[in-house]
Amino acid sequence: MKRWNGWGREEYNYHFAPSAQAFVERIVGRGQTIPDASLESVLKSVPRSRLPQHALFNHDAESRLRHARGQSFPDWVALRYGTVNTFPDAVAMPTNQDEVDEMVTLASKEHFSIIPYGGGTSVVGHINPEMSDTPTLTVDMGKFNQLLHLDAVSQRATFGAGVRGPDMEDALAAHGYRFGHYPQSHEFSTLGGWIASRSVGTQCYYYGRIEQLFLGGLMHTPQGKLNLPAFSASAAGPDLRHFVMGSEGRMGIISEATVRIAPIPEFEHFYAVFFPDWECGFAALREIVQARLDASMLRLLDKFETETTLQLSGKDKLVNFADKGLRLLKMGDERCMMLFGLTGLEAVARNTLQQIRHITSQHHGFLEKSFIGKMWYDSRFTTPYLRNNLWECGYALDTLETVFPWSQVAAVKDEIEHALFTGLEAENEKLIVFSHLSHMYTDGASLYVTYLFRRTADADETLEHWKKLKKAASEVIVKNGGTISHQHGVGVDHRPYLPLEKGELGMLSMQNFYQTYDPERIMNPGKLYEER
Ligand SMILES: Cc1cc2nc3c(=O)[nH]c(=O)nc-3n(C[C@H](O)[C@H](O)[C@H](O)COP(=O)(O)OP(=O)(O)OC[C@H]3O[C@@H](n4cnc5c(N)ncnc54)[C@H](O)[C@@H]3O)c2cc1C
Known part of the structure; x- marks a missing residue:
């Protein structure tokens, strides 16, 4: 079973060797063991649902809690210290396209918001309900997990958008194929989530980024269904797939997607x-x-x-x-x-x-x-489990990422690291900061920075430390003309920096575009940009 307040399956624990703990302790000091809030106590804080009874709505407190937060740093703080303050009012798990349409139509009619939910592995607050008077329904696409069609000659496959990485690979392997999109969150993240947040896999030079893999599909919007035919390429005007990719739930719910596949390599x-x-x-x-x-x-x-x-x-x-x-x-x-x-x-x-x-x-x-x-x-999919061990030993860990031209990336790396290293000087706290170049292009490389610091017994203080570090590093990125995200998306954590990247006109055209599909702004409000 998936952990409710950490990364991964409950059954798996990373082996955190005493020597590894000593290594961390030597650099940043001894961590405090701070007990987590219990599941029972957090469940008691789930408020009454504001949504009515409906055959597809699950109002159960545990289900609402399990869909309330993703994997961002603030999400971890909220779940571990028991300070979650917003929950979906209900969770729906539709099983077919008519039910997805029904949810979207009902939301327009009854004035509630919808958060499309894939695997909940977002690290930027994508799936968190807003603090709002409008009730929220989280639509978990987990039952859309089937291989629907495979065209072996064309090396294409159509899947339900809620399919998780390993299930997708198993279904294709049975026919001798692979999708090959391997983000480190592969175990839980889904095809729909990868498309909606423009995710990137580790072996993208061979298999392609999601932009090269996603051929077309079906999106359910408040204004009706948007069918994206699967063209190998098209010069027929702007490519609407590029508005769907990175839409972060604001435009509609993707129920199925056709993707490029590859034979299992020899x-x-x-x-x-x-x-x-x-x-x-x-x-x-x-x-x-x-x-x-x-x-x-x-x-x-x-x-x-x-x-x-x-x-x-x-x-x-x-x-x-x-x-x-x-x-x-x-x-x-x-x-x-x-x-x-x-x-x-x-x-x-x-x-x-x-x-x-x-x-x-x-x-x-x-x-x-x-x-x-x-x-x-x-160990590529098990290293994220280390975050659980570190947290339990009193250490907070987060990552950030961007991309810069080759001529700039090394200098920006030094600047970001310096901002992080010195970010908690006033608090007399030391950090471990390290980086790698994670995805390469002929003109540039993406930079992936990991930073670790001690947490304190106080949730707000720990969050304040993180905010300080995140702001310092983000400011270095935008000051140097970099993108606020190469792969994790915008959600809420990167939202303040998006206008710097897109410009006023760019933001306006993006908002107007999404509002064409969602005039009442019921789809995942507050993500990507704040409401005007
Ligand atoms: C340990 C760890 C490692 C990670 N490694 C990587 C990595 O290597 N590369 C990378 O790119 N990212 C990585 N991430 C980030 C995250 O996994 C990706 O952003 C992923 O694409 C999210 O997929 P998901 O299915 O979990 O989506 P969710 O977190 O459920 O949702 C993300 C966004 O997509 C929307 N969405 C989800 N499904 C649908 C749908 N069917 N229709 C419409 N909108 C939808 C949601 O509304 C939300 O806005 C990592 C995260 C973790 C925790």
């Missing part, structure tokens, strides 16, 4: 390359990307993330062994690790491996083929 392997320092790794990475080599996944970890990844892996013997070996190769405290994946035809992959080896060795890189790439692959 070859897939992940590797690590160590460099003596960041500059060498950065130069090699840019060369690989700009040479347009066929890696399926690429990532460059800075020295702190390299060190932290090894330390938190809990594999002390392997880490010590690797450390000794790397030091013999003159890779000391400044060393950085690049991870890459090769996917597809074996002959092509082997050729790419040779070319990557050639480039990395020119930048003093050491290729490790056996353990570390595999370790990354095996």
Whole structure:
């Protein structure tokens, strides 16, 4: 069962080795163990529903609580300290398109808001009900989880939009195919959520970003159904799919989507390359990307993330062994690790491996083929569970992301990290801050920053610390002309920064566009932009 106040399945616990805890403690100090609010106590705070009885409405307090928050930092604070202050008035789980239409029509008629809900893995407050006099119905699309059609010749498949990552892959694997969209939240996030929040997977160079994967589908809006035919490409005016992608529930509910799929690859392997320092790794990475080599996944970890990844892996013997070996190769405290994946035809992959080896060795890189790439692959969906352990030991963790041109990204990284490192100086609190370049383009790279600090016994104080850090880092991003999100979306946490990016006219045209479909503003109000 999914945890109600943390990440992941209740049955799985990350192995948080004592050495890993000691590593964190050494840098930021001892964390306080602060008891969580119990499920029972939070359930008692769920107010009476303002929605009437209806065959599809579930007014049960636990269901409303389980749909009240996602995975953002403020969401964690609210759930763990028991300060959740808004809940959906009911949760509906429609089973067919007529029921989705019925919910949307009823919302217009009875004046309640609708929040489309996929897996609830949003990290920016996408699915949180607003504090409002208008009741809210959360529409959980979890029953739209079937493979509806597969066109093997065209390598296309149509799915219900509520399908989760693993179920989608299982359904396709039975026919020899893969979707290949692997955000780290893969276990719980859904096709509809990926489309509505423009998500990006780790192996996007081979399989494509969601923009390249999403071909068309069906959206239920308050003004009726919007059918998006699945064209391979079209020059017939603006592409409406681009308004659906990133709509964050404001436009309507996606019930089904047709996507590109790929045959299960004959070859897939992940590797690590160590460099003596960041500059060498950065130069090699840019060369690989700009040479347009066929890696399926690429990532460059800075020295702190390299060190932290090894330390938190809990594999002390392997880490010590690797450390000794790397030091013999003159890779000391400044060393950085690049991870890459090769996917597809074996002959092509082997050729790419040779070319990557050639480039990395020119930048003093050491290729490790056996353990570390595999370790990354095996733990790629379990590392998010570490957030539970850290929280329970008194440490708060959050991430932020953006994208910058190659000419700027390294300097902006330093500036963001500095803003975070010094962000709690007045409180005398230290932070662990580290970054990696997570998705590459020939002209730029996305920057993914993780920061960890101690939480306190007081929910408001912990939240204030986070707000200070988030604001400091976000201001560096926008001041340097970067986007407030490369992959997590806007929701409420990034909303104040969107007008800086889109401009007044841009915001107005976006709002007018969504209001064409939702004139009464019943769809996920308050997300992306505040109501005018
Ligand atoms: C541990 C962790 C790791 C993550 N890693 C990544 C990553 O690698 N890459 C990445 O891009 N993101 C990542 N995320 C963020 C998050 O998983 C994505 O934003 C994801 O796309 C959300 O999908 P979901 O199904 O959970 O959507 P939800 O969180 O349920 O909803 C997100 C938004 O989409 C809307 N929505 C959902 N379903 C529908 C629908 N059927 N119709 C219309 N609107 C809908 C909602 O209203 C909301 O506005 C991560 C999050 C976590 C917690």
